[in-house]
Amino acid sequence: MIRVGIYGASGYMGGEALRVLLEHPQVEVAWATSRSGRPAEHFHRNLYGAGVQLVSPDAVGPVDAALLALPSGQAMTIARRLVDRGARVIDLGADFRLRSRPDWERVYRKEHADWALAEEAVYGIPELHRAEIKRARVIANPGCYASAVILGLAPLLRSGLVDPKRIVIDGLSGTTGAGAEPDTASHHPEIANNLVPYNVVDHRHTYEMEQELGLVAGGPVSVHFTSTYVPITRGILAICHCFATRDASRDKLLDLYRDAYAGEFFVRVYDMPKDEGASWQHRPYPWVAAVSGTNFCHVGLDVDERRGRIVVFSVLDSVGKGGAHAAVQNLNLMFGLDETTGLTRLGMHPY
């Protein structure tokens, strides 16, 4: 059994990590922290009766691995201590995600406390960096929007079929992405019948997208990204608009995507035929509800041949494949387990 600790288990991301690891057949949750020291079920009623006591972060013992679900800026000091004691670290925050220190320090508005560790860290998308992840001491688990966008666009950017400087993306997020702390934007009377744009330009996740898609494209990429809260709880839909540099039909692009993700268990290409008369159940674009609570990412697409635009839809759960479940996928890889261990549960319908 791998002994795993979780920092920040009273929040939504840490709570989801706790849920998944409690059901993981090869993991023992050594501890999970919260400054309040309450039972986990006080924060997460889904864990009622599971008997998990959260402990102070000052009172934790040695582990084989630790997941850090902390506000940005806290992981960069804790990670070093863990690594020094031989633990492997998966940071669910942003402290180790960027390769450019000037970008990181400008975007996160602070000095980085341990850039050597940031340089060593591997960006935790297995579908792109599987080999490095297996060997890594520190994983930078991607941002939720970044996961959706990178998985959605990597095959297209790799193909060279689209203009890499004119990628326009609307990211729609459920309110879980706003965190467990009550605030006006996620106050039910305000958001239940509303749509709330935020971080409209220069969103922090843009830098992850440009970094990783740039690697894939083999050159600079400009992502024009805007985020909006929508009144669902979990889940993200990234609507990615690209301009084709050559003609490409929907069928041809679906082939490209099927090839790209042929061996991937968790990324599914939504390739139902486009049939004008199809009932709603059978329309060929992915639905975010289908992947809530899972580590799946569904990707679908369409082409406007009249105007030369390709639209890619990528859906995932912000604390699933966009967070805690992806972290467990990385954990599996780091410890030589089958990558799907503990992560094969299906989504729900209805959700």
Next chain:
Amino acid sequence: MIRVGIYGASGYMGGEALRVLLEHPQVEVAWATSRSGRPAEHFHRNLYGAGVQLVSPDAVGPVDAALLALPSGQAMTIARRLVDRGARVIDLGADFRLRSRPDWERVYRKEHADWALAEEAVYGIPELHRAEIKRARVIANPGCYASAVILGLAPLLRSGLVDPKRIVIDGLSGTTGAGAEPDTASHHPEIANNLVPYNVVDHRHTYEMEQELGLVAGGPVSVHFTSTYVPITRGILAICHCFATRDASRDKLLDLYRDAYAGEFFVRVYDMPKDEGASWQHRPYPWVAAVSGTNFCHVGLDVDERRGRIVVFSVLDSVGKGGAHAAVQNLNLMFGLDETTGLTRLGMHPY
């Protein structure tokens, strides 16, 4: 492996049974039916990539057990054929739930086609009828509201502490309970900001509640039940009001419930202390979101000592403990498995 067939897998109840059985370690899904003969993922996008083809009900082979998720009236003929071929049957509909034929025929407005089988059938609440379920050929899986109410009130009715003729219950149900067929009451523009009372008096499930609670109480029980659709997807909250015949404090009643469900894995007594200053997370009443997608039922209560009223809250998922998951619990019992096999997944937070 137990070979199980599912009738009616394109609906919400049958689809949930399919999801659970696909993940069940001791079950092989032999077939699942739909008149349309499409892949399951056409109806249930959570099953995208699972590779399940639904088949015509006319083209099914022998199985060890069958789950019937069919409109009321269809199971009573199919069940006999299955039993004759040696299969054990769990009917998720209403055909075998009542012990009184006149009641059944009046309430369901048709003649019963196989009352001998109805008399043989066991009402499928393991917490009340575990021994009979193990031996049964036919299980009448309870109605969703009935499950919530019976589990919520059995300890209290058994105790004799309340007036059995003045039990008033409001059942609030998510729209999954209305089924997969689009209709005005579950049309999003109509229900999203609305509350829709229906089956306001003489709801069919009332007869199950009175039957089972009558057995527990050892005498006639009158349940005054009203149902209302609320804009959540899954889940039921039964608010059960009883009038105390003797003084009983909240603490004493919680003891009674803890004793009653001491050995039960799936029924959890929500017994957090009542603390006026507690934050919302810590309020001592169960939340339906916590049990969505699971086989858990959370029960909590309070007492109005000034006016002599006891309020019991019972929450479950209408297609979980109130349906398909409970059916699998019964299946486990019928085949000698640990009753929790394939059913231990935790709920989600947020849901």
Next chain:
Amino acid sequence: MIRVGIYGASGYMGGEALRVLLEHPQVEVAWATSRSGRPAEHFHRNLYGAGVQLVSPDAVGPVDAALLALPSGQAMTIARRLVDRGARVIDLGADFRLRSRPDWERVYRKEHADWALAEEAVYGIPELHRAEIKRARVIANPGCYASAVILGLAPLLRSGLVDPKRIVIDGLSGTTGAGAEPDTASHHPEIANNLVPYNVVDHRHTYEMEQELGLVAGGPVSVHFTSTYVPITRGILAICHCFATRDASRDKLLDLYRDAYAGEFFVRVYDMPKDEGASWQHRPYPWVAAVSGTNFCHVGLDVDERRGRIVVFSVLDSVGKGGAHAAVQNLNLMFGLDETTGLTRLGMHPY
């Protein structure tokens, strides 16, 4: 023009009062207060461009009338000052609602600062106290649940057809009722797919209901009331269960209600025929969505003749007929206007 001031205009109740009075043809909003001193549109985007500046409560001038939308306990001192300066006062809080001082002080957990004024105050349900309201200096605007319940049950209690000691009510409320301050119970990820019981026994509004229904019934009444938040924004549904002391058909009771509210513009008896085959649009119970944003209360009912129960449904908007709109109805009466002035707008469909 009547010059009206509003205390507490940054909250939901005060904001709704402001909206209604800005459109009232006979009222001039002299001022509306908020400690922050910001433009009203900062709190209420529906008022964007309306040019209303909120002012400090310390900087307000004389008015003909004031509406107080303040936390409980603050109105009882402010009201005296206003009355002394000749203003008429409508308190949207709870400070003047109860006739029994011991009850008030126990329930609200403080000493009352001006009981003389509380004794003088008139309980502001025009349908019961129209004549007194016209003459009153101080109106105690009813609690939202109390409005729904009293309007829903007054005809029945007056008739003597039901047991006055066994009235069981579930009140379902949208999250607007929880106020503008973000909190866990109204945090979207927590409530969007959830049902949250609160104030389960001995809810403060119970005392208003018992007081007013007791007057109507001509004797003591026991109301057994439980409240639950549901994921709608505005609106309340009170499901009121009564036990019949004599046989009474649905038709007879509808006659009773139509008679009781024959002259009332704002209370509508929902008396569509009960037709088993009716589509959902035509089911004979009121829908809360229909009255959102209005001063209407829709009342409907059904009878379980087998078990001797009468169910009354009463729906209104908690800041409409259950709050700010009702306050304006009272204001109209106090100043000799047609009671419907500024309040005739229809609800929306869909809402």
Next chain:
Amino acid sequence: MIRVGIYGASGYMGGEALRVLLEHPQVEVAWATSRSGRPAEHFHRNLYGAGVQLVSPDAVGPVDAALLALPSGQAMTIARRLVDRGARVIDLGADFRLRSRPDWERVYRKEHADWALAEEAVYGIPELHRAEIKRARVIANPGCYASAVILGLAPLLRSGLVDPKRIVIDGLSGTTGAGAEPDTASHHPEIANNLVPYNVVDHRHTYEMEQELGLVAGGPVSVHFTSTYVPITRGILAICHCFATRDASRDKLLDLYRDAYAGEFFVRVYDMPKDEGASWQHRPYPWVAAVSGTNFCHVGLDVDERRGRIVVFSVLDSVGKGGAHAAVQNLNLMFGLDETTGLTRLGMHPY
């Protein structure tokens, strides 16, 4: 009084027209049609008690004006009959919206029955075509998405500051836009926690946008538009991404918009300052909830100066400024009334 008839009053668009006209001080609703011939309140419970009987479309008398809220293809024959009898016509459908017959016939997949009338018709956005609207016999009321986009982008396209061939727009729509007929995509269990892309490329409204923005820009415009249903009831958010051809700051662009809409009552530029520390209430982007049920359109924007992108947000109610309210604004203009008559109601908060 202007005598107005409404075709198609059982649907959501026609029902909203009916609500607005019933409250219009200068209009008498002569008749409103539905093939079913039921009272309006059977379809629209907000009209309960209003006493409006819907009548067969075969039994309607002469009127001064008619609003047509009919499935596409029906208005083009009815409109001619009305015009011949001297009535002025506002078509809320698509039959008269395009200036190019080949486009219309290809996009709507039928032959046009009266192109002469289509050529005569005026596209009904008063902010662009006020003078022609006043004189028009036939108004083509714009599509809901088209209204949002055209109002949102007209000032920018007129300015020449952006690339007219690279306009990317995500249109998010509430489910009211899907109409009153129950269907899977708007079945509550499917959509409540979901996001449903549809008409992903070559959406019919694209042609209106390109036509009208082309007029404003003085040359061809390419709109790259995708639509998605989101789980709100009413309202549209258009997120419009443009690439700047010259540097332009947010402040400069807000000036441009304020100038463009200086005299317009119904289009409000949301120009709150951009303050990183601002609480959510004070963030400078429009919220769709604020304009639900009204004829207002709120427009806001931001600029990504690093990447040369301008984002414009435009919000309106699809049956308000995007439909029936805009139709009444046109009606007012056609009959020489103040354009705001009957349309000044404020939105609600919370909605």
